[in-house]
Amino acid sequence: MISTSLKIRKLFELAKGEIDLPYFSGFPNNACEGASLFLGAIIKEKFPTANVEYLKAYDGNGAIHFWLEIDGKVFDITADQFPEIESPLFGVNHQPFLEIYNDIERQEINEAFKLSDVTNSTYKHSLMMELRYHLSTNI
DSSP: HHHHHHHHHHHHHTTTTTTTTTGGGGGTTOOHHHHHHHHHHHHHHTTTOOOOEEEEEEESSSSSSEEETTTEEEEETTTTGTTTTOOOOOEEEEOOTTTTTTTEEEEHHHHHHHHHSSOOOHHEEEEEEEHHHHHTTTT
16 A cells, blocks of 8 residues: 555656646645545555545644545655655554644545545546556556
8 A cells, every 4th residue: 555655646746737636736735635535546446445534634723634544544645745744654653733633524535535526527537547557557
C-alpha cells in the first residue's frame, strides 16, 4: 500500500496542472480532498480486503482537512502542505493534526467516492483509468 501511495503521490506532483480537480494546480496545498479520495479508491481497488476510511476533519475555525486511514494506519499524502510537516504520511500510527482537526467524519472509501461531488462521474472514471495506467507502467 505504501508503494502504491508513493506512486500516486508522484503522479499527482507531476500532473498537478493537468488534473481537473478543485485546487489541484497547487498540489499538495488545498488538494487534500481529491487526492485522498482518489488514492483511497485506488488502494481499495488494489487491496479489496483493506479497511479504507476517508476522513473529513474540521478545526474550531471551520477549516477542513482530508486524509485516509487504511487498516488503522494514517495515509495523508498532502500533509506536507502544512509548514510543520516535512513530508507526506504513508502508513504511520498517528495523525499529527488530531489536536487541530478533531471533529472527524469517517466514511468507507467506496461510499465516499460514490457520493463525492468533487468532480463529475465521467471525470472520476477518466482519472481512475489514468491512475491505473500509470500504476501499471511503474512510473
